[in-house]
Amino acid sequence: ATTPLNMFFADFEEEEEKSPPPSSPEATTTISAPSSDVSIQPIQGDDSSINKATDFMVDSFWLNSPQQLIQDANDGDSVTDAARSVLCTAQGQDLLEKYGERLGSRLMDSCLLTATSNNQEILGMVGIEVCLLDKGAEQIVPADKAESMVKTAVASLGPKQRREYKGAHVEILITELLPAQFSPACVLSNLAVSPNARRQGIAQKLCDETERMVRDVWGYDEMYLKVESENTAARYLYEQKLGYKQLYTNKGAVALRVDPEAGAFVEIAADTLILSKDIV
Helix, strand or coil, rough: CCCCCCCCCCCCCCCCCCCCCCCCHHHHHHCCCCCHHHHEEECCCHHHHHHHHHHHHHHHHHHHCCCCCCCCCCCCCCHHHHHHHHHHHHHHHHHHHHHHCCCCCCCEEEEEHHHHEECCCEEEEEEEEEEHHHHHHHHCEEEHHHHHHHHHHHHCHHCCCCCCCCCHHHHHHHHHHCCCEEEEEEEEEEEEECHHHCCCCCCHHHHHHHHHHHHHHHCCCCEEEEEECCCCHHHHHHHHHCCCEEEEEEEEEEEEECCCCCEEEEEEEEEEEEEEEECC
16 A cells, blocks of 8 residues: 655744855745735645645655655755656645545545645645544554544444434544544644745744634644654744644654655655644
8 A cells, every 4th residue: 555645844944044146046936925915725626736736745845845855865966857757646646535526525524725826826735634543552543544444433333323423523423433542633734835935934824724724614622743753843833833742752653755766755764753732
C-alpha cells in the first residue's frame, strides 16, 4: 500500500533571510500580498482544482521547502521534468482521495483550503481531515482507515440498530460503536506557503481559518497535527505562535522524502510529535 503523503510542515522560519541578489529569480518574483488581499477558500474538489493544488504542493512544498525534503540533495541539483511528473502523479492521487469529488458524501469530513491572491495565484494551502485518535497506541489513525473501521462497526449491527444510527453524526458513531480508546480527531496537514509569499503571515491565517471551520462548521473543540521533532521552524509556528501542546512522541515514525532521480517518495524514520490544541 502507498504511504499517504501526510507531511505536516509549515514553511516558516524565525530568522531573517538575506535579501536575494538582483540576479536571483526571487528578487523579481516575491509576492507582496497584504493580509486583506488574501482570500482563503476551500477548493471545489474537481479535477482542475486538484491539479492546481498538486502543482503547488510539489513545487512549493516538496521541492522548495526550507526543511529540505529532497534526499541527498546537493547545491545546484534540480529535479528533472520527468521526475517531477512522477511526483505530481503520486501527490495528485493522494489529494484526490482525500479532498476530491465523490459520488456520495464522505463519512469523515475533509477540506483543502487555499490562500489566493487577487489574481487567483495560490499563495498557501492547508488540509484538514477527521481521523481517529488511538489513545491506547498513541497514534493518529488515517481518515481512510478510520472510515473503514466505523463502517465495519455499523455493518456488524442488527437491522434495527442500523436504522437507529442512520444519518447519525460520525462523532456519535465513533463514541458509541468503537472501543473507548478511539475518539474523533480533526487533523491539520499539508500546510505549505509559496517560497515567494513567505513571512507574510499566510501560514498562520490558514491555520486560523481551519480552527474556525472545525469549531463553527464541523462542531469539534480540539485539533491535532503531526510534526517531525527536528522541524524547528514548524514547531515554532505551532507551539509558540498557535498554542499547540505536545501530546505524544512517536520514535522512529515513518516520514517521507523525495528521491530526485526517480521522482519518487521514499520512507525514512523520523521522531514525530503529535500536538493538540483546545479551540473552544
